[in-house]
Amino acid sequence: MPVKKVDHPPMDDAEWAAQERGMRGASGAGEHGLSGAEAAYREVADALASMPRSEPPAHFASDVVKCLAQRESGLERALSRLLLAAFVVAAAVLGALNFAPGLQLLRASFSEEGLGWIVLVAGCVGLSWATRRAREISAPPSAT
Amino acid sequence: MASPPHPTQSIDADRALVEAVLAQRPGAFERLVREYQNLCWHVVDRMVRHPDDTRELCQEAFLRIHQTLHQYRGESALKSWVAQVAYSVAKRHLERKRIPLAQDWPDDQGPSLAQRVGADIDLEESASEDERHALVHAAVATLPPLQRTLLTLYHLEEIPIGDIARVTGLAEGTIKSHLFRSRKLLRGILESRLGECP
Numbered sequence: 001m002p003v004k005k006v007d008h009p010p011m012d013d014a015e016w017a018a019q020e021r022g023m024r025g026a027s028g029a030g031e032h033g034l035s036g037a038e039a040a041y042r043e044v045a046d047a048l049a050s051m052p053r054s055e056p057p058a059h060f061a062s063d064v065v066k067c068l069a070q071r072e073s074g075l076e077r078a079l080s081r082l083l084l085a086a087f088v089v090a091a092a093v094l095g096a097l098n099f100a101p102g103l104q105l106l107r108a109s110f111s112e113e114g115l116g117w118i119v120l121v122a123g124c125v126g127l128s129w130a131t132r133r134a135r136e137i138s139a140p141p142s143a144t
Numbered sequence: 145m146a147s148p149p150h151p152t153q154s155i156d157a158d159r160a161l162v163e164a165v166l167a168q169r170p171g172a173f174e175r176l177v178r179e180y181q182n183l184c185w186h187v188v189d190r191m192v193r194h195p196d197d198t199r200e201l202c203q204e205a206f207l208r209i210h211q212t213l214h215q216y217r218g219e220s221a222l223k224s225w226v227a228q229v230a231y232s233v234a235k236r237h238l239e240r241k242r243i244p245l246a247q248d249w250p251d252d253q254g255p256s257l258a259q260r261v262g263a264d265i266d267l268e269e270s271a272s273e274d275e276r277h278a279l280v281h282a283a284v285a286t287l288p289p290l291q292r293t294l295l296t297l298y299h300l301e302e303i304p305i306g307d308i309a310r311v312t313g314l315a316e317g318t319i320k321s322h323l324f325r326s327r328k329l330l331r332g333i334l335e336s337r338l339g340e341c342p
Contacts, residue, residue, distance in 0.1 A: 011324050019327050023299070044330045046273075047280035048299035054195070056185045056202065061177040064206045068173065071207070 019044075078134040085130030092126075093119055158222035165213055176222075177206050183223060183301060184230040190296045191234035191289045205233045220310065224303065228311045231293070238289060246290040246322070276334060283333045284326075291326045294319055 015037065022041025025034050026049060034042060057063075161179070164172035184205050189198045209229050216225055238245055284292055290312075297303045297311065305323075309316045 011321055015328065016320070016324050019324065040331050040335065041327060043276065043334060044280060044327055045299060047277040047330070047334075048284070048295055050277050051281055051284060051296070051300055053182070053186055053300065054189050054198075056181045057199070060181055060185075060199070060202070061174050064177050064203055065174045067203060068207060068210055 082130050082134045085126065085133065089123060089126035089130070093122060154221060155218055159218040162213055162216050162218070162222065165210070173210060176209075180223065180226040181206075184226055186296055186300065187227055187230040187293060188234045190293045191231070192237055193285075193289075197237065201233050201237055202230070205230045208233065220307065224307045224310055227297065227301070227303065231311050234289075244288060247288045279334060280330050283330055287326060291322050294322050295326055298323055
């Protein structure tokens with residue numbers, strides 16, 4: 001939603017200057033010889049400068065840092081597990097291709113193309129499992 | 145009284161703090177939050193006027209600041225940059241809640257607002273400064289979020305109009321116009337309330 005278009009009637013430059021002089025008067029600079037309008041605006045500026053300021057709670061900064069650490073560690077953990085899972089799947093596939101005695105039988109039974117499909121399907125299964133695990137790990141505690 | 149730091153020194157200090165955070169030096173980000181939490185809180189609180197939302201949005205603002213801090217080039221004060229993120233987070237919150245950010249300035253707003261605001265505050269010619277200030281504070285609270293925030297940035301945080309333009313993305317003329325009309329309205333309220341006294 002954009003900021004609502006507001007029509008700005010022309011500003012009275014002399015009054016703007018009085019507002020600014022009143023503000024400077026409120027801050028203690030050039031407070032002598034203020035006109036009526038300037039003195040009125042000094043009072044407005046005084047009041048604005050004394051507006052109540054709410055403060056953040058005492059532990060706000062440390063809470064933000066804790067929240068950041070939790071977010072980062074959650075993401076880091078999810079990524080490491082995803083990488084580990086991908087590594088395990090890749091190692092298993094490579095091992096099976098090169099060293100498993102049963103693979104020779106498999107190779108004999110399937111064509112090269114068929115074997116490629118089997119490896120691809122196994123990879124997909126492994127990847128979807130790893131993704132699901134990563135999502136479970138990175139989900140907020142209330143959602144689990 | 146100690147004089148405020150020169151702008152160049154201040155920018156150098158900002159750059160050093162940002163570098164420390166980006167280098168993940170222990171305690172650096174917490175120091176940044178501590179330094180600017182009041183500013184962020186004032187901007188967001190003035191926009192949304194809800195303590196729980198303010199806390200959540202300020203937290204979101206600082207997480208976003210941490211995430212995008214590498215984009216800070218040190219060309220302007222970090223204070224303005226923090227205020228910009230706080231303003232943008234609060235603005236998006238108001239947009240989601242469909243709360244209008246600014247309103248037109250109808251010519252008859254002054255008297256009606258003057259009658260409405262501080263009806264329970266009985267001002268006399270000799271009203272104390274605190275009472276007159278309370279009337280102005282009550283009037284500011286009834287202004288739309290944008291006008292409230294501009295008054296806060298200019299008068300409380302003492303941010304120059306050029307920097308407020310960067311913070312809000314508004315033209316300097318628009319900001320001046322809002323400030324002008326808000327202050328004129330507040331003056332009118334003060335004078336009309338005092339004028340009602342016998």
